Amino acid sequence: MLDKFGIAKRIAKELKDGYYVNLGIGIPTLVANYVPEGIEVVLQSENGLLGIGPFPYTDEVDPDLINAGKQTVTTTKGSSFFDSAMSFGMIRCGRVDLTVLGAMEVADNGDIANWKIPGKMVKGMGGAMDLVAAAKNIIVAMQHVDKHGNSKLLQQCTLPITGLGCVKKVVTELGVFDVTPEGFKLLERAPGVTVDYIREKTQGRLVVTGEIPEMNF
Amino acid sequence: MLNKLVNNADEAVRDIPDGAVLLLGGFGLCGIPENLISALVRKGIKNLTCISNNAGVDDFGIGLMLQTRQVKKMISSYVGENAEFERQLLSGELEVELIPQGTLATRCLAAGYGMPAIFTPAGVGTEVADGKEMRDFNGKTYLLESAFEADFALVKAWKGDTHGNLIFRATARNFNPLMAMAGKITIAEVEELVPAGALDPDQIHTPGIYVNRIFKGSNYEKRIEQITTRNKQEN
Numbered sequence: 535m536l537d538k539f540g541i542a543k544r545i546a547k548e549l550k551d552g553y554y555v556n557l558g559i560g561i562p563t564l565v566a567n568y569v570p571e572g573i574e575v576v577l578q579s580e581n582g583l584l585g586i587g588p589f590p591y592t593d594e595v596d597p598d599l600i601n602a603g604k605q606t607v608t609t610t611k612g613s614s615f616f617d618s619a620m621s622f623g624m625i626r627c628g629r630v631d632l633t634v635l636g637a638m639e640v641a642d643n644g645d646i647a648n649w650k651i652p653g654k655m656v657k658g659m660g661g662a663m664d665l666v667a668a669a670k671n672i673i674v675a676m677q678h679v680d681k682h683g684n685s686k687l688l689q690q691c692t693l694p695i696t697g698l699g700c701v702k703k704v705v706t707e708l709g710v711f712d713v714t715p716e717g718f719k720l721l722e723r724a725p726g727v728t729v730d731y732i733r734e735k736t737q738g739r740l741v742v743t744g745e746i747p748e749m750n751f
Numbered sequence: 752m753l754n755k756l757v758n759n760a761d762e763a764v765r766d767i768p769d770g771a772v773l774l775l776g777g778f779g780l781c782g783i784p785e786n787l788i789s790a791l792v793r794k795g796i797k798n799l800t801c802i803s804n805n806a807g808v809d810d811f812g813i814g815l816m817l818q819t820r821q822v823k824k825m826i827s828s829y830v831g832e833n834a835e836f837e838r839q840l841l842s843g844e845l846e847v848e849l850i851p852q853g854t855l856a857t858r859c860l861a862a863g864y865g866m867p868a869i870f871t872p873a874g875v876g877t878e879v880a881d882g883k884e885m886r887d888f889n890g891k892t893y894l895l896e897s898a899f900e901a902d903f904a905l906v907k908a909w910k911g912d913t914h915g916n917l918i919f920r921a922t923a924r925n926f927n928p929l930m931a932m933a934g935k936i937t938i939a940e941v942e943e944l945v946p947a948g949a950l951d952p953d954q955i956h957t958p959g960i961y962v963n964r965i966f967k968g969s970n971y972e973k974r975i976e977q978i979t980t981r982n983k984q985e986n
Contacts (some may be wrong), residue, residue, distance in 0.1 A: 550924075556975055561866060579922070580852065580853075581778045581779075581781070581922050581925050582922050582924055583921075583922050588981055589979045589980050589981040590980055590981070591978075591980060591981060591982075591983060592980050594977070595980060596921065597780075597781065597923075597973035597974070597975045598781060598782065598920050598921040598922060598923040598973070599921045600778075600779065600781050600922055600975070600976075600977075601922075601940065604778075604779040604780075604781070604976040604977050605938055605976075605977045605978075605979040606975060606977070606978055606979050606980070607772050607979070615922060615924055616850065616924070617856070617924050617925065617927075617928045617929055617956075618804070618853075618856035618925050618926050618929060619780070619853075619856040619859065619860040619927070619929050621853075621855050621856070622857065623857075624851025624857055625853065626871070626872070631834075645876075647757065655837050655840070655841070655985075656849065657829055657830055657831035657940060658827060658828050658829035658830050658831070658849045659828060659829070659849060659851055659852075659879075660828050660829040660851075660852050661828070661851065661852040662851075663851040663874050663879060664851045664852060664853030664854065664871070664872045664873040664878060667871070667872035667873045667874070667875060668872055668873070684789075694877065694878060695876055695877045696877060697875075697876065697877070698875065698876035705911075706817075707866065
């Protein structure tokens with residue numbers, strides 16, 4: 535089974551040289567720490583920055599320079615700034631190659647719910663609805679089950695929808711799944727996790743074809 | 752004479768009435784019009800509709816106007832990090848309309864470009880689409896979203912000149928140039944104010960035609976929501 539760092543590390547294997555990537559808040563942000571050697575990716579922050587650098591040294595902190603999580607950051611070689619309309623413009627027109635998001639629920643048809651829990655204070659969707667509606671390649675980083683042990687990979691989302699049919703791949707602590715017309719296609723198992731265990735924890739349609747390799751990274 | 756200079760924030764907001772619809776620039780606390788918000792608090796006008804990506808924190812930004820119960824309605828994309836906001840929302844004192852961040856930005860853009868509406872895929876299949884006109888283009892469904900109609904836009908820039916030309920800095924740009932284009936009357940506060948002619952025309956983000964009033968702000972706090980740093984030892 536993977537911890538959150540393992541999930542991030544596995545998703546980092548999906549990065550390709552030259553990719554422009556938008557990383558959501560939470561586990562997705564950790565992906566930046568595992569960019570494979572020898573490839574260059576440019577991170578997009580939807581508040582108006584391409585080329586997110588590392589956190590600043592104490593004496594470099596700049597209140598005018600933050601990421602979408604409102605954390606202080608730096609620029610890096612080749613960075614650029616732009617306004618919020620252009621930021622979502624480049625997402626909407628498909629220039630961003632990969633988007634990594636967290637989710638509360640994903641359905642086996644690619645629907646995603648990640649912004650609102652009925653009965654709880656709603657903080658808002660931020661840029662999530664824009665991203666899921668337009669990004670061409672969305673990977674979801676999430677826990678496979680909730681704290682009560684209920685599957686979050688479902689036949690149908692129960693929470694309010696963020697976007698329809700948009701998720702392409704899901705990486706959880708148990709495995710890697712492609713979203714296909716037949717449902718969640720199991721590609722890899724996390725270390726020490728059996729296919730039967732994954733089947734037990736997946737409420738949505740699960741497709742298992744042949745031997746499923748254990749992931750290595 | 753083309754001179755948009757006003758003396759201070761209080762003079763800049765002198766004619767904003769109760770019930771006005773305001774656009775306020777900034778993302779989180781980054782690039783917010785600090786001086787103008789303080790002036791609105793001093794002026795004490797009520798029943799405002801505030802269109803802004805966020806609602807500040809309890810004791811800073813738009814949060815200051817929530818404390819004084821000046822806001823009737825917020826139109827935002829994300830409103831976490833604010834306990835007073837939550838209290839007013841749950842008690843029904845405050846009305847909130849949540850809209851996707853890109854939709855918010857593009858509705859400003861449309862207003863500034865003289866277009867009544869835009870089509871966006873954001874929100875299709877969600878409660879954001881309720882009651883909205885939809886249309887398919889090339890096999891994909893889009894929502895019709897209208898341009899904002901706001902009485903005043905309050906923005907913060909890094910540098911500006913007496914003609915109202917504005918230059919923003921780093922990610923403090925965010926919604927500011929978009930909102931500057933979208934207000935019926937646009938008021939800009941700047942950190943550095945120079946005479947017309949002192950700024951390089953090639954470097955201007957917002958042409959002065961969009962700006963009606965400008966002044967040099969003072970005592971910028973520029974509060975940071977999350978200071979994240981690394982150690983010198985790290986690469």
